[in-house]
Amino acid sequence: xxxxxxxxxxxxxxxxxxxxxxxxxxxxxxxxxxxxxxxxxxxxxxxxxxxxxxxxxxxxxxxxxxxxxxxxxxxxxxxxxxxxxxxxxxxxxxxxxxxxxxxxxxxxxxxxxxxxxxxxxxxxxxxxxxxxxxxxxxxxxxxxxxxxxxxx
Amino acid sequence: xxxxxxxxxxxxxxxxxxxxxxxxxxxxxxxxxxxxxxxxxxxxxxxxxxxxxxxxxxxxxxxxxxxxxxxxxxxxxxxxxxxxxxxxxxxxxxxxxxxxxxxxxxxxxxxxxxxxxxxxxxxxxxxxxxxxxxxxxxxxxxxxxxxxxxxxxxxxxxxxxxxxxxxxxxxxxxxxxxxxxxxxxxxxxxxxxxxxxxxxxxxxxxxxxxxxxxxxxxxxxxxxxxxxxxxxxxxxxxxxxxxxxxxxxxxxxxxxxxxxxxxxxxxxxxxxxxxxxxxxxxxxxxxxxxxxxxxxxxxxxxxxxxxxxxxxxxxxxxxxxxxxxxxxxxxxxxxxxxxxxxxxxxxxxxxxxxxxxxxxxxxxxxxxxxxxxxxxxxxxxxxxxxxxxxxxxxxxxxxxxxxxxxxxxxxxxxxxxxxxxxxxxxxxxxxxxxxxxxxxxxxxxxxx
Numbered sequence: 282x283x284x285x286x287x288x289x290x291x292x293x294x295x296x297x298x299x300x301x302x303x304x305x306x307x308x309x310x311x312x313x314x315x316x317x318x319x320x321x322x323x324x325x326x327x328x329x330x331x332x333x334x335x336x337x338x339x340x341x342x343x344x345x346x347x348x349x350x351x352x353x354x355x356x357x358x359x360x361x362x363x364x365x366x367x368x369x370x371x372x373x374x375x376x377x378x379x380x381x382x383x384x385x386x387x388x389x390x391x392x393x394x395x396x397x398x399x400x401x402x403x404x405x406x407x408x409x410x411x412x413x414x415x416x417x418x419x420x421x422x423x424x425x426x427x428x429x430x431x432x433x
Numbered sequence: 434x435x436x437x438x439x440x441x442x443x444x445x446x447x448x449x450x451x452x453x454x455x456x457x458x459x460x461x462x463x464x465x466x467x468x469x470x471x472x473x474x475x476x477x478x479x480x481x482x483x484x485x486x487x488x489x490x491x492x493x494x495x496x497x498x499x500x501x502x503x504x505x506x507x508x509x510x511x512x513x514x515x516x517x518x519x520x521x522x523x524x525x526x527x528x529x530x531x532x533x534x535x536x537x538x539x540x541x542x543x544x545x546x547x548x549x550x551x552x553x554x555x556x557x558x559x560x561x562x563x564x565x566x567x568x569x570x571x572x573x574x575x576x577x578x579x580x581x582x583x584x585x586x587x588x589x590x591x592x593x594x595x596x597x598x599x600x601x602x603x604x605x606x607x608x609x610x611x612x613x614x615x616x617x618x619x620x621x622x623x624x625x626x627x628x629x630x631x632x633x634x635x636x637x638x639x640x641x642x643x644x645x646x647x648x649x650x651x652x653x654x655x656x657x658x659x660x661x662x663x664x665x666x667x668x669x670x671x672x673x674x675x676x677x678x679x680x681x682x683x684x685x686x687x688x689x690x691x692x693x694x695x696x697x698x699x700x701x702x703x704x705x706x707x708x709x710x711x712x713x714x715x716x717x718x719x720x721x722x723x724x725x726x727x728x729x730x731x732x733x734x735x736x737x738x739x740x741x742x743x744x745x746x747x748x749x750x751x752x753x754x755x756x757x758x759x760x761x762x763x764x765x766x767x768x769x770x771x772x773x774x775x776x777x778x779x780x781x782x783x784x785x786x787x788x789x790x791x792x793x794x795x796x797x798x799x800x801x802x803x804x805x806x807x808x809x810x811x812x813x814x815x816x817x818x819x820x821x822x823x824x825x826x827x828x829x830x831x832x833x834x835x836x837x838x839x840x841x842x843x844x845x846x847x848x849x850x851x852x853x854x855x856x857x858x859x860x861x862x863x864x865x866x867x868x869x870x871x872x873x874x875x876x877x878x879x880x881x
Contacts, residue, residue, distance in 0.1 A: 365484050365501040397501040398531070422505040424483040425498065426467055 442514030678867025
């Protein structure tokens with residue numbers, strides 16, 4: 282089929298000039314229809330709701346996200362996020378992280394910082410113990426209730 | 434047009450907004466408390482962010498949490514729904530300060546209309562008739578008593594920062610005034626953090642008639658007809674219908690045009706509702722709600738306009754759709770909405786818990802707006818409304834018959850609901866004849 286690009290360009294220009302959203306011209310058994318996207322966007326693919334739902338699940342690279350998260354959540358030593366924000370593992374970019382896996386912490390030690398709206402909020406251990414799991418990475422978003430780490 | 438909208442609400446209205454976003458190709462992100470992790474809104478939204486524990490003050494009313502979630506999700510705009518932060522001027526202001534579009538009017542207008550005393554003065558200066566009352570806040574019990582004597586009893590004391598039917602006291606005789614005044618002050622302070630109170634003449638047999646208004650940034654300010662919301666208990670609406678069975682065409686045109694004009698002069702943007710008391714052919718301004726209302730589907734059914742979609746369009750800078758701007762304004766048929774609460778239909782004691790089985794009604798002209806499903810546990814932390822059944826008919830009689838049929842089909846097993854009460858109301862001769870006022874239901878229940 283021979284595509285008459287000049288005709289299409291002309292029709293498109295007419296759409297712009299007139300503010301119409303659709304023009305169709307026919308000549309014998311040949312027709313061209315040019316249409317502009319309307320305000321209602323049909324045809325956005327309907328992904329199955331369960332699959333499409335993405336909540337912010339922080340995960341350390343290489344660890345299966347769902348499994349570790351579910352187990353950690355019910356752990357008595359789970360430290361959960363009290364707020365929505367971005368996790369930072371260290372006080373300043375470039376400095377050492379507050380804690381690492383295996384580290385011993387006392388009650389009141391800072392574990393991570395969660396930043397929300399430019400305010401840095403230190404998250405402190407409420408009891409002493411050893412950090413056995415760290416489930417978040419630097420710069421990751423967290424929701425309320427997400428497990429940050431496990432202290433035993 | 435927005436690419437992503439954050440919905441700062443829950444339940445059926447969150448679902449409603451998600452539906453509009455999806456139809457418009459807009460990504461939806463819903464914030465939720467831990468108690469709502471398995472809610473329909475969370476399941477159907479494109480994304481969700483848990484923002485706090487079950488208590489509203491730590492989640493749905495938690496402004497920093499919501500704004501953080503919006504930042505993280507990369508939302509363009511925030512829809513506050515109804516209730517919660519929808520009429521919180523501070524929230525609206527902060528949303529804009531953080532670079533998001535607030536889907537609603539400006540913080541200034543929310544503030545102006547949120548203070549019931551200022552709102553009344555503002556609309557009065559724009560020509561709206563108001564309920565006769567104290568010119569402003571009551572200064573003292575003594576001055577209040579004098580105003581009451583001049584106006585004539587009975588009078589009504591209301592909290593300036595109240596609304597939604599809360600914080601009101603009726604006083605029928607002089608002797609009870611001082612005591613009621615003091616009680617009102619105390620309760621206002623306790624419930625709204627502000628003990629400012631004002632007074633109005635108490636109308637004995639008014640109807641609650643509200644006008645849906647809409648304004649955009651292209652100079653259009655319109656009305657979309659009225660809703661009659663006189664079936665109330667303790668100032669909470671149970672049933673809403675449109676058009677009102679008592680208004681004449683002339684009255685409808687008069688008050689609709691007045692409401693549209695007022696909204697234009699206010700510099701309003703988006704959806705709003707102006708609520709009036711109507712008695713003996715007279716309208717009296719009560720309050721303006723600067724948000725979408727629970728009963729918006731009634732208007733949608735009789736006008737065919739998607740009000741949530743229009744809210745989003747207008748907030749994005751587009752004009753109101755042509756269908757809504759068409760003149761003369763016409764309503765088609767009749768619609769009635771019933772609010773279904775998880776409460777005992779006789780005692781009204783809340784009945785949260787597990788919905789073992791749910792089956793929605795169907796058929797021509799039947800719409801069920803609800804976030805419940807079989808196996809859903811109604812959390813005890815929020816209000817008890819679990820759904821709205823809205824029915825449309827070619828006329829009021831057909832509408833009532835269809836609504837009764839739909840109620841009988843509806844199955845909500847496992848919790849008590851007010852469905853039996855609604856069926857009872859629809860069978861009352863006064864309802865069928867349209868002869869009811871805002872006091873009707875309570876009087877009828879007392880006589881039962």
